[in-house]
Amino acid sequence: MRPAPALECFACRRVLGRRAGHFLTDGARVLCSRCIWRGDLHLALWPDCDRRDHLPVDHTESQGTRAGTAAALGLWP
Ligand SMILES: [Zn+2]
Ligand SMILES: [Zn+2]
Numbered sequence: 225m226r227p228a229p230a231l232e233c234f235a236c237r238r239v240l241g242r243r244a245g246h247f248l249t250d251g252a253r254v255l256c257s258r259c260i261w262r263g264d265l266h267l268a269l270w271p272d273c274d275r276r277d278h279l280p281v282d283h284t285e286s287q288g289t290r291a292g293t294a295a296a297l298g299l300w301p
Contacts, residue, residue: 228291228300235259235269246293249283254293260284 231246232239233256240246245257251269259265260281266273270283286296294300 225301228294231290231293231297231299233259235262235265240290242290244290246288246290247281247284248286248288248293248296249280250285251283252297254297255280 228242230239230242231254234253235255236259238256240254240256247255247257247260249255249260249269253269255265261279263279266278266280266282269280270278273283275282286293288296291300
């Protein structure tokens with residue numbers, strides 16, 4: 225079986241390491257373990273969300289490995 229494809233963070237475009245935490249948010253966006261805590265990013269990505277105390281992590285649908293996240297996105301296997 226071919227290895228799971230590398231995924232990049234939607235916000236900072238950093239390629240996530242194979243064992244790095246992958247955060248899948250609503251809208252099928254993948255964020256890295258740094259961007260998931262960025263309050264400014266919550267405002268940018270969810271302009272319609274009026275919860276001022278929110279962080280991107282509050283919109284997380286699943287957290288997993290590269291393989292698990294790629295499978296959830298339908299990119300793999
Ligand atoms: Zn990032
Ligand atoms: Zn929100």
